[in-house]
Amino acid sequence: MRYPEMYPGIIPAPNNIDISLTGKCNLKCRYCFYNESMEKASDLSTDRWLAFFEELGSIGVRKLCLSGGEPFIRKDFFDLVDGIIENKMRYNILTNGTLINEKTIGEFAQGKRRLRLDSIQISIDGSKAEIHDKSRPPKSFEKALNALKLLKKNSFPVTVRVTINRHNFDDLENIAALLIDEVGLNGFSTNEADYQGSARCQGQDIILTVEERKRAMDSLVAINNKYGGCISATAGPLSRVKMMTEISERIARGETSMPGRGTLCSCGGVFSKMAVFHDGTFVPCNMLPDLVMGKIGEISLEEAWQTHTNINAVRERRKIPLSELEECRDCAYSGFCTGGCPGSVMGKTGKLNGIDPLVCYRKYLEEEVR
Amino acid sequence: MAEHIKYRANPVISFKDEGNEGAVLYNPDTDKCVIINAVGSAVWQYLEEPRTFDEIIFMLTESFSGVDAEKAQKDLEVFIEKFEDDFIDEIS
Numbered sequence: 248m249r250y251p252e253m254y255p256g257i258i259p260a261p262n263n264i265d266i267s268l269t270g271k272c273n274l275k276c277r278y279c280f281y282n283e284s285m286e287k288a289s290d291l292s293t294d295r296w297l298a299f300f301e302e303l304g305s306i307g308v309r310k311l312c313l314s315g316g317e318p319f320i321r322k323d324f325f326d327l328v329d330g331i332i333e334n335k336m337r338y339n340i341l342t343n344g345t346l347i348n349e350k351t352i353g354e355f356a357q358g359k360r361r362l363r364l365d366s367i368q369i370s371i372d373g374s375k376a377e378i379h380d381k382s383r384p385p386k387s388f389e390k391a392l393n394a395l396k397l398l399k400k401n402s403f404p405v406t407v408r409v410t411i412n413r414h415n416f417d418d419l420e421n422i423a424a425l426l427i428d429e430v431g432l433n434g435f436s437t438n439e440a441d442y443q444g445s446a447r448c449q450g451q452d453i454i455l456t457v458e459e460r461k462r463a464m465d466s467l468v469a470i471n472n473k474y475g476g477c478i479s480a481t482a483g484p485l486s487r488v489k490m491m492t493e494i495s496e497r498i499a500r501g502e503t504s505m506p507g508r509g510t511l512c513s514c515g516g517v518f519s520k521m522a523v524f525h526d527g528t529f530v531p532c533n534m535l536p537d538l539v540m541g542k543i544g545e546i547s548l549e550e551a552w553q554t555h556t557n558i559n560a561v562r563e564r565r566k567i568p569l570s571e572l573e574e575c576r577d578c579a580y581s582g583f584c585t586g587g588c589p590g591s592v593m594g595k596t597g598k599l600n601g602i603d604p605l606v607c608y609r610k611y612l613e614e615e616v617r
Numbered sequence: 618m619a620e621h622i623k624y625r626a627n628p629v630i631s632f633k634d635e636g637n638e639g640a641v642l643y644n645p646d647t648d649k650c651v652i653i654n655a656v657g658s659a660v661w662q663y664l665e666e667p668r669t670f671d672e673i674i675f676m677l678t679e680s681f682s683g684v685d686a687e688k689a690q691k692d693l694e695v696f697i698e699k700f701e702d703d704f705i706d707e708i709s
Contacts, residue, residue, distance in 0.1 A: 259635070307633030309643050309650070335631035337645050363645055 253553040254562060257518065260306040260549055265522040265533050268296070268327060269316035274343050274383040276370070278410055278440035278453050288526035291543065293323040295527065297330040299543050304334025306549050310365065314341035314533075316525060325354050337363045341408075344369035344394035345387055352401050361403075368406045369395050371435075373414070374421030381414040382453065395430055407432060411483055412440040412453045416463040423470045427477065434477030437467065437485050441534075442594035455484075457614055460605075464488040481514070482588060491611045494583045504582025511564035511572075511586040511600060518562065521552060531558040534590020538599075560599060561589055567600055574601070580608040623667035623708045624697060630704055632661060644703045651704065656681060657696060667708050670697075 253259075269290045272279070291299070303311070311331055318324060319342055331338050355361045369391055373379035379388035398405040407426055409415070415422065426432045439460070440453050455463065463484040471478045471485065480486040497505060522533045527543030529551045530536055538557040540546075552558065569581040578584075586592065587603025595603060604610050626632075633641040640658040643650045653661065656677070663676050670693065677689040697705060 260633070304631065307631055307641060307643065309631070309645070332645075335629065335643070335645050337648060359646070365648070 250550050250554045254559050257553060257562070259553065260308055261520050261552055262308065263310045263312065263520040264303065264308055264548075265312045265314065265520065267315050267523065267525045267533070268313055268318045268324070269321050270525040271320050272315055272317040272343070273320055273345060274317065274387055276343070276383045278382060278412055288524070288528075290321070290525045291527050293326055295543065296327050299523075299527070299548075300327075300330040300334045300336070302548060304336060309336060311336055311338045312341065313338055317343055317346065319346040319351065325357075325360065328360050329358065332359045332363050337365055339365040340367045342367065342369055342394075343383070343387065343391060345390035347394035347397065349397070352397060352403075355403070364404065366404045366406050367398060368408050369398075370410065371395065371407045371422065371426065372410055372412070374418050374425045378415050378418050382410075382412060392430075399430060399432070405432075407435040409435055409437045410440055411437055411455065411463050413455060413459060414453070416455060416459045417466070419463065419466045420470055423474060423478065427474055434474070434479060436479045436481075437483050438480060439463070439483035441482075441591055460484055460487075461614065482591075487605060487611075490606065491608060494580065494608050497583065498580075503579075508585055509569055509582045511567045511569065511589075511602075513564065513585055513587065513589055515565075517558055521548075521558065523548075529555075531561045532590055534588065535561065535593060537593065564589060564600060569602070572600070572602060578609050583608055621669075621709065623669050624664055624673070625667040625706045625708055626661055626664040627704050627706050634658065642700075642704050647703050649703045651700070656684075656692075660693070660696060661704075664705065 270288060271290065300311075313327075318340055321327065328338065355364070371379060371391060372382055373388065376385075376388035379391070380386070395405060395407065409419075409422055411419070423435075426435050439455055442454065464487060467478060467480075467485040468488055478485060480489075494505070517531050520532075521540075522530050523543070524530065524536070529540040529542065529546070529548065531538050531540065538561070540551040540555040540557050546555075564586070569575040569578070569584055569586060572586075575581045575584070584602070584606060586601070587606035589599055591603045591605070592601045593599055627644065629644060629646055631643040631645060633643070635641065635658075637655055639652060639654040640661065641650065641652055642661065659680060660673060660677070663673060668676075673693055674686055674689045677684055677693070678686055701707060
């Protein structure tokens with residue numbers, strides 16, 4: 248079905264959806280995007296999720312990213328996975344890894360659970376317990392590392408995300424050695440603790456200072472060179488240093504702008520995906536929890552996707568030239584910038600149509616000079 | 618094409634009808650996705666039941682004006698060859 252005020256040019260339904268299956272977690276990581284107020288809402292029941300997966304299958308959604316909270320905390324986790332498979336979709340999982348054991352591996356062997364699994368991502372934030380567990384309860388490191396090794400041993404498509412924060416920014420070389428040399432991963436991805444959810448409450452206790460970020464950037468470049476470029480990032484220090492280096496190189500060649508830049512364009516996620524919280528709340532992205540687009544049972548996902556003003560507001564950002572923003576008006580580099588992730592922008596500034604200071608090239612130059 | 622062979626839409630495929638623009642087929646087992654035009658979409662929906670090559674040709678010439686049997690046969694051979702591995706089952 249197409250709705251009368253469908254956003255121009257948008258595909259009729261998202262290809263991918265991020266689903267937080269539960270607000271509950273056995274850990275309380277200090278930078279989690281889920282904050283305490285979100286956790287108070289009740290999880291949807293098994294039947295409600297299964298009916299929703301049927302709705303998603305019928306409109307051609309292809310992939311679900313299952314997270315939480317901690318997805319494996321749900322007793323019905325594999326019933327939900329089977330519902331995804333039944334409705335002709337694939338899935339991936341974001342987990343802290345601590346609830347994965349031999350029994351879990353056995354559960355994946357049933358039916359098409361393994362065939363349809365794209366990846367399972369475990370958070371590892373340190374090369375040893377003293378560092379990893381600074382952001383979560385004791386013994387978490389041991390359990391997460393055991394899960395990682397178990398999944399690797401059984402040839403699962405396992406990946407690792409390292410969230411860089413004040414406790415691990417000078418441990419990155421050891422983390423790379425652990426994950427690549429010892430565990431045998433081909434690489435890992437990185438980002439950094441942002442002003443979202445719990446991290447917003449922890450403030451500077453967890454979020455990098457300017458100097459720490461600079462050291463993390465230098466360190467990641469050196470490690471990435473050492474390991475042949477196998478560390479990836481779509482946000483955080485590594486992503487930042489790559490972007491800033493590219494801009495510097497272009498300026499040195501006499502360029503004044505880059506294709507696709509110069510407006511608030513960001514990642515483009517709202518043109519192919521959206522997110523659903525554990526109580527059935529629709530949002531454009533997990534990083535934009537305040538932009539509610541309705542709820543399962545109140546509005547169809549298809550209608551929310553095609554017409555809701557909150558997701559359309561994020562889509563409209565790409566039409567706003569940076570030169571129109573007060574903070575960018577006189578900047579000679581605005582043709583190279585994108586304004587950054589709208590989730591980060593809202594987390595830091597409280598407004599959607601602003602810029603994230605971390606992606607600002609002018610600010611980066613000021614830091615370099617300092 | 619052997620007369621006894623029937624073709625059927627692979628039941629695992631997700632079919633997203635886009636009206637006059639055609640349809641999107643997605644195989645979640647192989648993670649392959651293709652876009653087909655309106656004629657391809659009609660063939661796909663006809664293959665919900667197993668059909669022989671000749672039955673499909675007949676459907677096409679009856680349903681679409683200006684399509685003669687010779688052109689339909691050429692187009693259908695290409696269609697089946699392209700989609701047989703991931704999207705269409707061959708039933709002997």
